Amino acid sequence: MTLSGALLSHYRRHPLQFLALLLILLIATALWSGVWSLSQQARASFSASDAALAQRHVVLRNDGVPVGVSDFVRLRRLGVCVTPQLVVERPAPQGRLIGIDAFSLACFAAQSAPNARAHPGVFVDIGEAEAIAGTRWPTRLTLFIDQTTSGLPSDYRIEQQPGTVATEQLADSFLLNLDALCALVLLISALLVRSVFVLGMTQREASLVLLQRHGVTAQRIRWHLVVEITLFALLGGGLGLVLGRVLARGFAAGFDQVLSGLFSVSLYTQTASVLSWLAPLLMLVIVMIWAVADRLFEHQPSRHKPAQMTAAWLTLATGVGVVLLLPSLTGQFAGIALVLAGYGWLTTLNLPLLLERLARRSASPLLSWSWSEVSAMVRQLALPLAALQFAAATVIAVHALVATFESTFYQWLDQRLQGDVYVQAPPALERQTARQRLASLASVSALHSVLRGRAQSRFGSLDVMAIESASPLLRRWEFLSTAVPGDTGVADASAGTPTDGDTVWRAVAAGQVLINEQLSRRHGLAAGNAITLTLGTTTMTATIAAVYADYGRPAGEVVIDQALWPENWPYQSSSFAVRLRSGGVESFQQQLAQAWQTSDVKVRDNEAIRTLAVRIFDQTFALTRAISTMTLLLAGVALLLMALTLFASRSWYYQLLQVWGLSATQVRGWLIRHGLLLTGAIALIALPLGVFLTWVLVARINPLAFGWSLPMATYPGFWLMIVALSLAVGLVLAVLLAPQIALSPASIRRSTEPHHPSGTGREKKAG
Amino acid sequence: MSVGCPAVSVTGLYKSFVDGNEQVRVLENLTFTLPLHHSTALVGPSGSGKSTLINILTGIEPPDAGAIRLFGETVSHSSQKRWSQLRGQCIATVFQDANLMPTLSLANNIRLRAQLAGTSDANAEHWLNLLGLDNLGHRFPDQVSGGQRQRAALAMAFAMRPALLLADEPTGSLDVATARQVADALFHHQQDTGCPMLLSTHDPVLAARCDTTLSLMATGLGDP
Numbered sequence: 001m002t003l004s005g006a007l008l009s010h011y012r013r014h015p016l017q018f019l020a021l022l023l024i025l026l027i028a029t030a031l032w033s034g035v036w037s038l039s040q041q042a043r044a045s046f047s048a049s050d051a052a053l054a055q056r057h058v059v060l061r062n063d064g065v066p067v068g069v070s071d072f073v074r075l076r077r078l079g080v081c082v083t084p085q086l087v088v089e090r091p092a093p094q095g096r097l098i099g100i101d102a103f104s105l106a107c108f109a110a111q112s113a114p115n116a117r118a119h120p121g122v123f124v125d126i127g128e129a130e131a132i133a134g135t136r137w138p139t140r141l142t143l144f145i146d147q148t149t150s151g152l153p154s155d156y157r158i159e160q161q162p163g164t165v166a167t168e169q170l171a172d173s174f175l176l177n178l179d180a181l182c183a184l185v186l187l188i189s190a191l192l193v194r195s196v197f198v199l200g201m202t203q204r205e206a207s208l209v210l211l212q213r214h215g216v217t218a219q220r221i222r223w224h225l226v227v228e229i230t231l232f233a234l235l236g237g238g239l240g241l242v243l244g245r246v247l248a249r250g251f252a253a254g255f256d257q258v259l260s261g262l263f264s265v266s267l268y269t270q271t272a273s274v275l276s277w278l279a280p281l282l283m284l285v286i287v288m289i290w291a292v293a294d295r296l297f298e299h300q301p302s303r304h305k306p307a308q309m310t311a312a313w314l315t316l317a318t319g320v321g322v323v324l325l326l327p328s329l330t331g332q333f334a335g336i337a338l339v340l341a342g343y344g345w346l347t348t349l350n351l352p353l354l355l356e357r358l359a360r361r362s363a364s365p366l367l368s369w370s371w372s373e374v375s376a377m378v379r380q381l382a383l384p385l386a387a388l389q390f391a392a393a394t395v396i397a398v399h400a401l402v403a404t405f406e407s408t409f410y411q412w413l414d415q416r417l418q419g420d421v422y423v424q425a426p427p428a429l430e431r432q433t434a435r436q437r438l439a440s441l442a443s444v445s446a447l448h449s450v451l452r453g454r455a456q457s458r459f460g461s462l463d464v465m466a467i468e469s470a471s472p473l474l475r476r477w478e479f480l481s482t483a484v485p486g487d488t489g490v491a492d493a494s495a496g497t498p499t500d501g502d503t504v505w506r507a508v509a510a511g512q513v514l515i516n517e518q519l520s521r522r523h524g525l526a527a528g529n530a531i532t533l534t535l536g537t538t539t540m541t542a543t544i545a546a547v548y549a550d551y552g553r554p555a556g557e558v559v560i561d562q563a564l565w566p567e568n569w570p571y572q573s574s575s576f577a578v579r580l581r582s583g584g585v586e587s588f589q590q591q592l593a594q595a596w597q598t599s600d601v602k603v604r605d606n607e608a609i610r611t612l613a614v615r616i617f618d619q620t621f622a623l624t625r626a627i628s629t630m631t632l633l634l635a636g637v638a639l640l641l642m643a644l645t646l647f648a649s650r651s652w653y654y655q656l657l658q659v660w661g662l663s664a665t666q667v668r669g670w671l672i673r674h675g676l677l678l679t680g681a682i683a684l685i686a687l688p689l690g691v692f693l694t695w696v697l698v699a700r701i702n703p704l705a706f707g708w709s710l711p712m713a714t715y716p717g718f719w720l721m722i723v724a725l726s727l728a729v730g731l732v733l734a735v736l737l738a739p740q741i742a743l744s745p746a747s748i749r750r751s752t753e754p755h756h757p758s759g760t761g762r763e764k765k766a767g
Numbered sequence: 768m769s770v771g772c773p774a775v776s777v778t779g780l781y782k783s784f785v786d787g788n789e790q791v792r793v794l795e796n797l798t799f800t801l802p803l804h805h806s807t808a809l810v811g812p813s814g815s816g817k818s819t820l821i822n823i824l825t826g827i828e829p830p831d832a833g834a835i836r837l838f839g840e841t842v843s844h845s846s847q848k849r850w851s852q853l854r855g856q857c858i859a860t861v862f863q864d865a866n867l868m869p870t871l872s873l874a875n876n877i878r879l880r881a882q883l884a885g886t887s888d889a890n891a892e893h894w895l896n897l898l899g900l901d902n903l904g905h906r907f908p909d910q911v912s913g914g915q916r917q918r919a920a921l922a923m924a925f926a927m928r929p930a931l932l933l934a935d936e937p938t939g940s941l942d943v944a945t946a947r948q949v950a951d952a953l954f955h956h957q958q959d960t961g962c963p964m965l966l967s968t969h970d971p972v973l974a975a976r977c978d979t980t981l982s983l984m985a986t987g988l989g990d991p
């Protein structure tokens with residue numbers, strides 16, 4: 001028999017193990033490459049849309065009226081380099097459509113011009129877009145201008161497209177989140193690959209020693225093992241990559257909605273190039289080699305416990321330190337990785353010690369055996385258990401983040417959306433007239449008018465929202481902190497009371513302003529500070545009365561009373577929030593159309609806005625949730641497979657108990673208890689890690705990525721679910737292992753006759 | 768269990784295995800008794816069915832036909848529950864190897880075996896001393912020699928105060944000198960307690976020390 005034959009015969013005798021290894025590799029690679037390919041697609045989409053929006057400077061009319069086709073025609077005639085973009089908002093399945101004009105694009109600098117052919121189906125000709133939109137869907141026309149152009153008439157001005165910069169940040173942090181998930185899956189995969197390899201080595205230790213005794217050099221054996229693991233990687237990993245592509249395609253639809261909902265970017269589906277296949281495969285091989293390097297080149301792993309313990313504590317401490325001290329996203333993620341590694345390491349070092357202590361302490365020898373047996377299992381399954389722990393902690397943290405965000409966001413939305421309907425002021429009518437006519441309608445019980453514009457400040461340009469501070473529709477706003485005398489700063493949004501609000505609104509009426517959390521965090525502005533704003537030609541300095549939460553967009557925003565709005569400063573938009581007394585939205589719309597003498601009244605009802613906002617966030621988090629849940633699933637399956645193959649070395653001791661008089665049912669009972677204890681303990685130990693991760697996400701990463709933080713909330717109900725899920729894994733484990741503990745003459749022969757031909761793999765007993 | 772009856776009484780025992788298309792007849796019409804207070808050597812060439820017989824006598828392998836009585840009780844058709852009781856409280860089994868829980872100290876192995884047998888006064892140290900394992904009670908199985916491990920296995924068997932001791936090549940993996948120590952311990956115990964013992968072995972010297980010998984013939988060749 002050749003050397004490879006001798007080595008591979010191991011798998012001929014253990015076909016289950018062969019399949020298990022292959023399956024673990026396959027699932028891990030599939031998941032990892034799926035996420036990886038999605039994040040690559042997102043990156044490509046962002047850069048494609050960046051190119052398309054390179055001309056980010058837009059033309060606005062100084063009188064505040066939205067630009068139209070006539071403006072475009074006029075500017076073109078004057079020789080100004082402008083190009084129109086018509087955004088058609090189509091409902092869900094079709095999504096947003098962008099019409100562009102290839103002809104007028106010609107005057108733009110070559111590299112900043114969008115390449116319409118690169119995005120079939122997303123960008124279409126403007127005429128086509130107009131035809132598609134017809135009167136069915138709302139459209140928005142934007143005129144982009146080449147900044148280098150000259151000759152813009154004085155009744156127009158150039159502005160950076162609102163929100164562009166902020167969207168970039170948001171997109172970056174979104175990508176970073178994906179990358180982090182990707183890294184986590186890779187980490188877990190590496191752990192599993194390693195455990196697979198260590199398993200193979202341990203089980204074949206006897207035959208490897210035998211081969212060496214027969215004169216085969218250690219060097220040659222190692223090379224064979226390298227070839228073997230590479231073959232495994234290519235076979236399992238290759239299949240996994242294919243499956244990952246399929247997985248990514250399955251996710252792509254939802255993912256596309258997230259991208260277009262949040263960032264107005266369409267998923268840019270790449271055709272698979274050779275590189276896109278080779279890169280992940282190469283990554284896989286590197287990770288595999290890294291995962292097994294120390295076992296490959298050093299025959300015995302270092303078993304120096306105290307040194308390991310110190311190293312584990314150091315890793316954990318460094319991770320916590322990095323998280324606390326480094327104010328950068330990359331730093332945060334690196335810190336998290338260290339914390340995960342350190343915590344997992346400590347768990348697998350200390351849990352067996354704890355169990356052994358319990359074994360020593362218990363008065364009943366049987367109980368003592370039970371504890372020590374679980375301890376042996378933990379040592380054996382350390383790596384897949386650590387992977388399960390990471391996955392459980394991540395799922396807990398992701399769930400807490402999503403749930404907290406949802407509830408905070410909905411609560412905030414409820415405070416904000418006090419009107420039943422929202423209407424845009426008619427362009428043709430003077431604002432006060434429009435307001436009076438609206439107020440006089442029988443169906444209106446209360447109303448509030450809002451003006452929006454962009455002010456200049458030393459922090460750059462800021463969104464300004466002018467409100468009527470006396471309006472009853474603002475009463476439910478809650479503030480993160482206030483500086484109004486008699487008010488206590490409220491740190492927790494849910495603890496705010498209407499009384500707090502009243503004093504704040506009185507301060508606003510008296511000329512103070514409010515800023516959003518993003519602005520406050522980004523520039524270290526607090527309630528009580530002063531801020532100087534330039535509104536058109538008017539410059540004013542006002543005290544910040546309070547900071548409010550704003551989960552809508554990452555942009556900074558200032559709220560002022562309408563009394564502060566300069567007479568001659570055009571607004572970008574003017575709208576009304578209306579609380580209806582009676583009758584439906586339909587009849588209100590009809591009444592309003594009459595009062596304003598226009599057929600073009602656009603009424604958006606509260607419910608619709610809410611639904612839209614909720615949908616966008618649901619999509620974002622559905623993806624994150626799905627990935628983290630699948631990681632948990634992967635870890636669970638890997639644990640089961642590893643246990644299934646490794647348990648052969650422990651099953652005899654359960655049989656021995658039956659030789660000693662315990663019934664098969666009793667011993668099965670012990671096995672079930674052990675399975676439950678194993679996974680239950682891991683889930684419980686994962687809880688603090690999950691809470692820590694949650695804290696890092698809401699208190700560290702969110703402010704860095706989005707500008708706002710969230711209240712820290714924990715969800716014990718969900719913890720229970722995770723623990724229950726883990727227990728279920730433990731139960732399945734016990735059920736799967738049960739056949740192995742059946743006492744039979746064959747297993748007695750295998751276990752008690754050391755020279756029996758099939759007597760391999762019995763562990764050299766652990767102390 | 769009645770006093771005065773032989774420890775084991777087997778009549779017309781048959782056992783065969785199907786191996787592929789072949790039927791391997793291992794035990795054919797085997798009849799014997801193990802008297803009380805006697806040690807019996809179970810000998811026969813490899814594959815003659817020694818281990819199979821011991822498995823049958825512990826209820827782990829069911830016989831094809833034949834009657835088995837333990838201390839007068841007919842157990843040939845006993846339930847698994849009864850067999851568990853018998854294994855736990857009456858029959859001590861010692862294998863060639865792997866008789867101990869590797870995660871427990873020698874002393875705790877002995878205590879565990881005694882606990883399962885319901886023997887409350889398990890003095891592990893006493894049994895360890897008896898077998899010359901003084902001060903080794905805290906050691907784990909992988910921290911002692913093979914001979915010491917086998918003696919600890921005997922200590923466990925003795926500690927449960929068995930009514931019958933079955934040993935399947937207990938010295939099979941030991942060198943001559945160590946095997947002798949282990950055998951000495953077995954026979955001392957047998958003489959001290961009078962516990963009937965069935966000892967399967969390939970070692971003629973060891974077989975010669977027993978009171979009687981039960982020989983199994985190589986039936987080997989089966990019908991096609």
Ligand SMILES: Nc1ncnc2c1ncn2[C@@H]1O[C@H](COP(=O)(O)OP(=O)(O)OP(=O)(O)O)[C@@H](O)[C@H]1O
Nearest residue numbers: 784785786791793812813814815816817818819820
């Ligand atoms: N499950 C089985 N299926 C087929 N044949 C079996 C089975 N179990 C045992 N045998 C056969 O029964 C015969 C007796 O086996 P047993 O282990 O009892 O022999 P033994 O006398 O103990 O041998 P040794 O001295 O080598 O331990 C052997 O030929 C063996 O191959």
Ligand SMILES: [Mg+2]
Nearest residue numbers: 817818819935
């Ligand atoms: Mg045998």
